[in-house]
Amino acid sequence: MTKFDQITVERWTTWQKIAFRITFLFFVIMAIPWNGFWYDNIFSLRLKTLEYRNLHVFCEYTPKFIEIKTESGHWGIASYVNWAIILLIAALGGLVWTFFDRKRQNFAVLSYWLRTLARYRAGVGILGYGFTKLFPTQMPYPSIGILHTDFINLTPQKIFWLSVGSVPWYESFTGFLELLAGVLLQFRKTSLYGSILLVAALGDIVFVNFAYDGEVHLFSTYLALFGLVVLAYDVPALYNLLIRERYTVPLHYYPAWSKSWRITRLGIKFITFAVFIGLFTFLMYQNFRYDAYKLPHNKGLAQTSGFYNVTEFRVNNKIIPYSPLDTVRWQDATFEKWATFTFKLNKPVQIDILGGGGRPKKDIDRRFEMAGVAGGRRFFTYHADTVNHILYLQNKNIPDTAQKLVFHYIRAGASRVILTGTNENRDSVYMVLDRSNKKSVLPESTLQAGNY
Structure with a gap:
């Protein structure tokens, strides 16, 4: 009798079979995309417009039928409510399956296919996020505005990222x-x-996201569970070898592939590698060079990036002296290398708790730089008319995205910018911004995304 035959004739206990049926149904339902957006993405694919966003949709899916609008539903245990629903469905389905299938000795064949499903689902999922870290765009380098924000005004998630x-x-x-x-x-x-590497990496990410109120705890748990399915099959052999220190020969069941199935299997593997490794590498490289994923895409006004002190501030031609308590006068301002302008004001802003994730295309929707930031700093995306020296700004802070400002700018030397225009109250304003020579303790990185 071969080792494969031993596995296929092994008799499982009733409880083992019931547990497997429920587990099998649970992970199959978890793996099937139930979101119409996932399928819309497939049918909208065009070779000329293909980008990393299209492939990333396939990697990051998790089932969502309902959403609980609470803090726990966003960051905590309540966010797993959809998994509880799926587990209930799987349990009911498993019991019905048991009623109609009582004579089967074991599920060696289905166990193989469950591990195969888990391997590919976990593998494809982690490839998508691996590329956004390999080309460091998932957690961008801190912006100038962030480097000049008080530590106490950053959320725990922002600090970790x-x-x-x-x-x-x-x-x-x-x-x-x-x-x-x-x-x-x-x-x-x-x-x-x-699977060992995946569970170790994703398990750590799960704990970190719970500790810092991160947003990807759900997906990291999702992939870790699929990794555990793959790992669980070899746990008895590993225990026997490493803990009991006994000679161990692991027994694995593999189907007897026909020639047509071998060709199909190799074809699936080739397509998976070609798309999720070859094509993804090319698209992420293009993204890394020209589109920084979470940071704005458009370049900022040339030779203006830096931190600025507001040395003069006038409203309706009346000079307003500096005071950290003043609710009208700007305290400081920043120009980024990309098209973001910020200024700090002694007025609270609504904190963006969503983390600035997703795959936004428009600069107004790319909010990572402002996500998790308090302390009164306003973030504006802008378009610069370099012929007429006009800045067209739009507020990125939620819920003020409809606010638009127009300033005329004058470059008075290498480190001074003068802005004139009207504020949100339609008062005329005049501001003199002088670039500070203050150097950040954090050195400039040699590896940064985007071409600015």
């Missing part, structure tokens, strides 16, 4: 490890090593 983003080479290394896990999961002979 900036901590990683401030060391892009480390972020790239973590992305390499995630990509390695994704590649190893594509091959059944190396799937054990891939």
Whole structure:
């Protein structure tokens, strides 16, 4: 009797079979996309307009039937409510399945296919996020406005993301490890090593996101669970070898592939590698060079990036002296390398708690730089008319995105910018901005996304 025959004739207990049926249904339902947007993305694919966003949709899916509008529903345990619904459906389905299928000895064949599903789902999912770290765009390098924001005015999630983003080479290394896990999961002979690497990496991310109120705790748990399905099959053998220190020969069941199935299997593997490794690498490289993913795409006004002190501020031609308590006068301002202008005012702003994620295309929707930032700093995206020296600004802070300002600018020397125009109250304003020579303690990174 071969080792494969031993597996196929092994008799499972009743409880093992019931547990497997429920587990099988649970992960199949979890893996199937129930979101119409996922399918719309497939039918909208065009080779000429193909970009990383289209492929990323396939990687990051998690099932969502309902959403609980509470803090726990966003960051906490209540965000897993959809999984509880799926588990209930799987449990009912498993019991019905048990009633109509009582004579089966085991589920060796379906167990193989469940592991195959888990390998590919976890592998493809982690590849998508691995690339956004390898080309460090998931957690961008801190902007000038952020570097001049008081630490107390940053949310825990923002602090953690900036901590990683401030060391892009480390972020790239973590992305390499995630990509390695994704590649190893594509091959059944190396799937054990891939699942160990995946569970270790994603398990850590789950804890970190709960600790810092992060947003990707749901998806990281999702991939870690699929990794555990792959890993669980070899746990008894690993326990026998590493804990009991006994000679161990792992027994794995593989189907007897026909020639047509072997060709199909190789074709699926080739397509997976060609799309989610080859094509994804090319698209992410293009994104890294020309489109910084979460940071604005458009270049800022040339030779203006930096932190500025507001040395003179007038409203209706009346000089307003500096005071940190004044609710009208700007305290400071910043120009980024990209088309973002910020100024600090002693008025509270609504904090964007969404983390600035997603795959936005328009600069007005790219809010990572302002997400999780309090302290009265206003963020504006702008278009510069360099012929007439006019800045057209639009507020990015929620819920003030409808606010638009127009300023005429004068470059009075290499480090002075003078702005004139009207404020949100239609009062005439005149501001003199002088660039500070203050150097940030955080050194400029040699690895940054975007071409500015």
